[in-house]
Each structure stands twice: as C-alpha cells, then as structure tokens.
Amino acid sequence: MTRILDVARMHTIAWVSQLAWPWGIMAISLGVNLLIFASIDEAAPGKNTTGGLVSIYIVCSIVAATSISQVFPFALGMGVTRRTFYLATVLVNVVQAVVYGVLLYLLNLIEGATGGFGIQLRFFRIPYVDVDNGLLQIAVYAVPFLFLNFVSVFVAVWYVRFGMNGLFGAGAALILVTGLLVALITWQGWFGDIWQWLSSQHQVSLLVGWPALIAAVAALGGMAAIRRANA
Amino acid sequence: MSVVAAAGLTKRFGEVTALDDVTFTLTGDKIYGLLGRNGAGKTTLMQLITGQNSGTSGDLMLFGERPYENERVLSRVVFIKESQTYPTAYQVRHVLSLAKRLFPNWDEDFAQSLVDDFDLPRKRKVRKLSRGMLSALGVTIGLAARAPLTFFDEPYLGLDAVARQLFYDRLLADYAENPRTVVLSTHLIDEVADLIEHVLLLDRGKLLLDAPSDELRGEVVEASGPAAAVDEFAAAHQALHREQLGGAVRASLRGSFDDAERTRAKKLGIDLAPVSLQQAVVRLTTERTNAR
Known part of the structure; x- marks a missing residue:
C-alpha cells in the first residue's frame, strides 16, 4: 500500500497541471458566464442556465489521459510494476472525483445562497442535475469525473499498448459497430422502445448508476490492457 | 545465488531477432561491461531483465524470480537509460523526491552531493535540461539508488569529459564502499576499461563472449x-x-x-x-x- 501511495505521488507531485488547470478553466468559464448573463437586461425565466460546468470535466479527462502517456513510461523506468502504477492511478482518480464532488457541492450551496450570484445564474445548480439530497448531489457531481476519466484512461492505455494503428483501428471498429447497431434499430423501429426505457429510468440511475457501471468496466478494461503494455 | 540467470533467452520483434538464445549468469558484486555494436541487443536484454518487456522464449531469473511484474525483485534494480522520458511538468527536484521513496536503499546525502557536483538546477523542468544535464540526472539517480543491481545504458550522452570522469570516479568510490552488481552498457570502452571486471559481448543478438576482462x-x-x-x-x-x-x-x-x-x-x-x-x-x- 505504501508503494501505491508513493507511486500516486507521481500524479500529484506536479500539482499545477493536475489541479490548477481544471479549476482555473472552470473559474474563467464561470466568470465569462457571469459577465454575459449580467449584461442581458431581462433574462427570460428558465433561460439562465449554462453548461459551463462541463469544462472542468473535460479538462480533467484530458489530464487523466496525458498522465498515462507521460507518467507510465517514467514509472516503468523507475522499476514500478504496471499493476502498482495502475492501482495508484485508480486511487488518484477516485479520491480526486470525491474531493472535486464535495467542492462542487459547496459551490452549489454558495450559488443557491447568493441567489445565483445575484443574477439568478444556474452554473452549478443545473436543472435535472440539481438534486435535494446533499450526499446524492456529491455523487451526482463525482460520478461523471469517474466516467470520463476512466474512459479516457482506458483509451490512453490502449494507445500505449497498441500504438496509433491500434487506437484508430479500435475507433474504426467502434464506429462500424455503432453504425450497424443504429441502422438495425432504425430498421426495426426500436427507437421508441429505447426512449421509453430511458425515460422510465430513475434519475439516480441515469446520473449515478449507469455512468458508474461504465466507469468500473472501463477501469477493469484498462487494468487488463496495461498488464502487457510496454513503455 | 546468482543476481541474473538467463537460459536460452530469445526476443523477437516481428521478423527481427533482437536476442538469440542468450545464456549467461551475473554474480553478485561485480562491474560488468555489456558491450556490442548498435542494434546488438544490449538495450533489449536490459529491458527484459528489468521487466520492461517480456522475452519470446527462454528462461530469465532476477534474484531467483521471474522479473516481469514482480515488485519484490524489481525494487532491487535501477535501470538508467539514455532514452528515459519524464512527464512535462516535472522539475529536477520532483524526480529526486520520487526516486527517494521508490528505491529502498536511496542515499539522500549522496544524491544531493551529486546534484551539486553536476551543477544540476533543482527547480528547472526536466524537459528543459540539456542533453548532458539529463544524463547527469540519470547518473545521480542510478548512483544514489544504491540498488543491488544497477544498469547504466549509455549514461554519458552529452556529458563532457570532466563530468564523465566525475561519474566514473564516483561510481568506483561508491562501489568500493557499497559493493553491488553494476552493468555498464557503453560504446566508450576505453574510458571504462579499468572499471569493467567482466565483459559480456553481444553481436546481432548472440552472446559472443562472456569472460573476465583480464582474461x-x-x-x-x-x-x-x-x-x-x-x-x-x-x-x-x-x-x-x-x-x-x-x-x-x-x-x-x-x-x-x-x-x-x-x-x-x-x-x-x-x-x-x-x-x-x-x-x-x-x-x-x-x-x-x-x-x-
């Protein structure tokens, strides 16, 4: 376990890119949104929602992917096993998701208490994603980090293991399979049923359950792929 | 017990046979010279021993165990290679601080004295170091790690003659005080001839020679x-x-x-x-x- 923590430091030691960029870019996004919405004279009711929050998730997933392509060869060079490196990576991503989830929840509370920063802005309290239970709200914020990060970690591991051709090959295969699936669904007229199934799902399943499940599958897939990867 | 034992070790990359039926044993507390021309298979051999890659066939033991994904034996090895890459955000001091925790025998005072000797800027980003400074960082890690098995793969690229001599002197002095198995892979054979006690000569993947250098x-x-x-x-x-x-x-x-x-x-x-x-x-x- 100590070794996993020592290896986890490889991800966090240069904390500027790990921490400062995601939050910095989100802060800029928030600032820009505040300026825009403050300059609109009379925002129509319900039209004061923004999707700027997505920036922190995207930046984090990019950081997660680059940390594989950059830290993995270094870790291997320092005599760290693939297994230890991967477990340390999982640990960093899970802890980060929980901490960031809590921080976003606090910002959510601030936004609520200040009347949307005085201008009824809904940057953190996005409709549907805004739930009334505190713990659940933290999970709702945290799970998309896990989902995006583990999918991008899996893609990065795939790239390290199989190279550019492997990456594009898998991408091509994915497009082909999805395309055929969509064609089949359209041909059979199954879209209505699928929509019905989606809308019958509980909010918690859609926001937390299913993304967490996919994140777990991606994490296990990354573990399997990295065991035979060479830097 | 042998430090490394290879029997019939073979590694193929597609059509290319990088190592061809290589058999040898490294015993403890000796300085080996792993010599050979470019493409002879030196780096591949070191990668297999350090678990960075796996062999196609044959048997390989490191401290009596298979090295691939084996934390117990890999933590007793340090492999300094010319081609080592570092994450873009890392500074020199970050690399040293990580190495300190990862190598059980790390000697921090020795590391700091080497950093001073080589004039390494602690707060400079590793990616901004000159070729010679990058080599000096590798040499610092390789020496201060005091790993029972230490590999140096062309560690001197870009190092000037003074710095290279410093490396050889420090290696020899530290080796005398803390005997361990050192493998030097190098093209500058004359420079290290006095250090090398035993020669392993690879040629196109085959082990051509395995003999004490005096002999x-x-x-x-x-x-x-x-x-x-x-x-x-x-x-x-x-x-x-x-x-x-x-x-x-x-x-x-x-x-x-x-x-x-x-x-x-x-x-x-x-x-x-x-x-x-x-x-x-x-x-x-x-x-x-x-x-x-």
Missing part, C-alpha cells in the same frame, strides 16, 4: 614483424585481423600466449603487444562479421 585482454595480442614469420606464428592461433605493409605484417591474434609462446615469437623476430579492451572487442566483432 580477454591476455587472449588477444597484436603481433607485428616480417610477413613470413608472423604467418608462421599465427598458424597456431586464431587470426582476427591481418594487415600488410610491404614485407611487414601486423596481425591481431586470439589464443593463449604463455611464456613459451612469447619466447617463440621473440625468436621469430615478432613483436607481441597487448591490445586495449576496446581493440580486442572491435577485432572480435569484426572478425565475426567478416566470417558471416
């Missing part, structure tokens, strides 16, 4: 004298190389050159001169290339 030096001599005399003398030995200038011939010979042989050479009017380790290696590899 190797004694085994290869340069004989010069009148053509007829040299050729007569050479008949009893393996001729590695022969060059003729008028009636005089200079030949590199391999064999055993005891006192009787030396007296015989003297009587024939032949001058026997020892060759350097580098010359011996060059002669041995070219002879094999020509024979092919």
Whole structure:
C-alpha cells in the first residue's frame, strides 16, 4: 500500500497541471458566464442556465489521459510494476472525483445562497442535475469525473499498448459497430422502445448508476490492457 | 545465488531477432561491461531483465524470480537509460523526491552531493535540461539508488569529459564502499576499461563472449614483424585481423600466449603487444562479421 501511495505521488507531485488547470478553466468559464448573463437586461425565466460546468470535466479527462502517456513510461523506468502504477492511478482518480464532488457541492450551496450570484445564474445548480439530497448531489457531481476519466484512461492505455494503428483501428471498429447497431434499430423501429426505457429510468440511475457501471468496466478494461503494455 | 540467470533467452520483434538464445549468469558484486555494436541487443536484454518487456522464449531469473511484474525483485534494480522520458511538468527536484521513496536503499546525502557536483538546477523542468544535464540526472539517480543491481545504458550522452570522469570516479568510490552488481552498457570502452571486471559481448543478438576482462585482454595480442614469420606464428592461433605493409605484417591474434609462446615469437623476430579492451572487442566483432 505504501508503494501505491508513493507511486500516486507521481500524479500529484506536479500539482499545477493536475489541479490548477481544471479549476482555473472552470473559474474563467464561470466568470465569462457571469459577465454575459449580467449584461442581458431581462433574462427570460428558465433561460439562465449554462453548461459551463462541463469544462472542468473535460479538462480533467484530458489530464487523466496525458498522465498515462507521460507518467507510465517514467514509472516503468523507475522499476514500478504496471499493476502498482495502475492501482495508484485508480486511487488518484477516485479520491480526486470525491474531493472535486464535495467542492462542487459547496459551490452549489454558495450559488443557491447568493441567489445565483445575484443574477439568478444556474452554473452549478443545473436543472435535472440539481438534486435535494446533499450526499446524492456529491455523487451526482463525482460520478461523471469517474466516467470520463476512466474512459479516457482506458483509451490512453490502449494507445500505449497498441500504438496509433491500434487506437484508430479500435475507433474504426467502434464506429462500424455503432453504425450497424443504429441502422438495425432504425430498421426495426426500436427507437421508441429505447426512449421509453430511458425515460422510465430513475434519475439516480441515469446520473449515478449507469455512468458508474461504465466507469468500473472501463477501469477493469484498462487494468487488463496495461498488464502487457510496454513503455 | 546468482543476481541474473538467463537460459536460452530469445526476443523477437516481428521478423527481427533482437536476442538469440542468450545464456549467461551475473554474480553478485561485480562491474560488468555489456558491450556490442548498435542494434546488438544490449538495450533489449536490459529491458527484459528489468521487466520492461517480456522475452519470446527462454528462461530469465532476477534474484531467483521471474522479473516481469514482480515488485519484490524489481525494487532491487535501477535501470538508467539514455532514452528515459519524464512527464512535462516535472522539475529536477520532483524526480529526486520520487526516486527517494521508490528505491529502498536511496542515499539522500549522496544524491544531493551529486546534484551539486553536476551543477544540476533543482527547480528547472526536466524537459528543459540539456542533453548532458539529463544524463547527469540519470547518473545521480542510478548512483544514489544504491540498488543491488544497477544498469547504466549509455549514461554519458552529452556529458563532457570532466563530468564523465566525475561519474566514473564516483561510481568506483561508491562501489568500493557499497559493493553491488553494476552493468555498464557503453560504446566508450576505453574510458571504462579499468572499471569493467567482466565483459559480456553481444553481436546481432548472440552472446559472443562472456569472460573476465583480464582474461580477454591476455587472449588477444597484436603481433607485428616480417610477413613470413608472423604467418608462421599465427598458424597456431586464431587470426582476427591481418594487415600488410610491404614485407611487414601486423596481425591481431586470439589464443593463449604463455611464456613459451612469447619466447617463440621473440625468436621469430615478432613483436607481441597487448591490445586495449576496446581493440580486442572491435577485432572480435569484426572478425565475426567478416566470417558471416
């Protein structure tokens, strides 16, 4: 376990890119949104929602992917096993998701208490994603980090293991399979049923359950792929 | 117990056979020279031993265990290679701080003194270091880690003569105080000839030679004298190389050159001169290339 923590430091030691960029870019996004919405004279009711929050998730997933392509060869060079490196990576991503989830929840509370920063802005309290239970709200914020990060970690591991051709090959295969699936669904007229199934799902399943499940599958897939990867 | 034991080790990358049925043993507390031309398979061999890659066939043991994904034995090894990459955000001090936790025998005072000796800027980003400074960082980690098995793969690229001498001096001094197994893979054979106690010579994936360096030096001599005399003398030995200038011939010979042989050479009017380790290696590899 100590070794996993020592290896986890490889991800966090240069904390500027790990921490400062995601939050910095989100802060800029928030600032820009505040300026825009403050300059609109009379925002129509319900039209004061923004999707700027997505920036922190995207930046984090990019950081997660680059940390594989950059830290993995270094870790291997320092005599760290693939297994230890991967477990340390999982640990960093899970802890980060929980901490960031809590921080976003606090910002959510601030936004609520200040009347949307005085201008009824809904940057953190996005409709549907805004739930009334505190713990659940933290999970709702945290799970998309896990989902995006583990999918991008899996893609990065795939790239390290199989190279550019492997990456594009898998991408091509994915497009082909999805395309055929969509064609089949359209041909059979199954879209209505699928929509019905989606809308019958509980909010918690859609926001937390299913993304967490996919994140777990991606994490296990990354573990399997990295065991035979060479830097 | 042997530090490394390889038996019939083979590694193929597609059509290319990087290592071809290599068998050898590294014993403890010795400085090895892993020599050979570019593409001979030196780096591949070190990658297999350090678990960075796996062999196609054959058997490989590191401290009595298979190295691939084996934390217990890999934490006793340090592998400093010229091609090591570092994350873009890392500064020199970050790398040192991480290495300190990862290598159980790390000596922090020694590391800091090496950083001072090499004038390494602690707060500079590793990606901004010059080639020589990057090598100095590798050398610092490799020495301060004090790993029971230490690999240096061309560790001196870009290092000036003064810094290289500093590296050799520090290596030798620290090795005397803390004996361990060191493997130096290098092209600058003459520079490290005094350090190397045992030579492993790879050529196109095959292990050409596995011998103590003193023995190797004694085994290869340069004989010069009148053509007829040299050729007569050479008949009893393996001729590695022969060059003729008028009636005089200079030949590199391999064999055993005891006192009787030396007296015989003297009587024939032949001058026997020892060759350097580098010359011996060059002669041995070219002879094999020509024979092919």
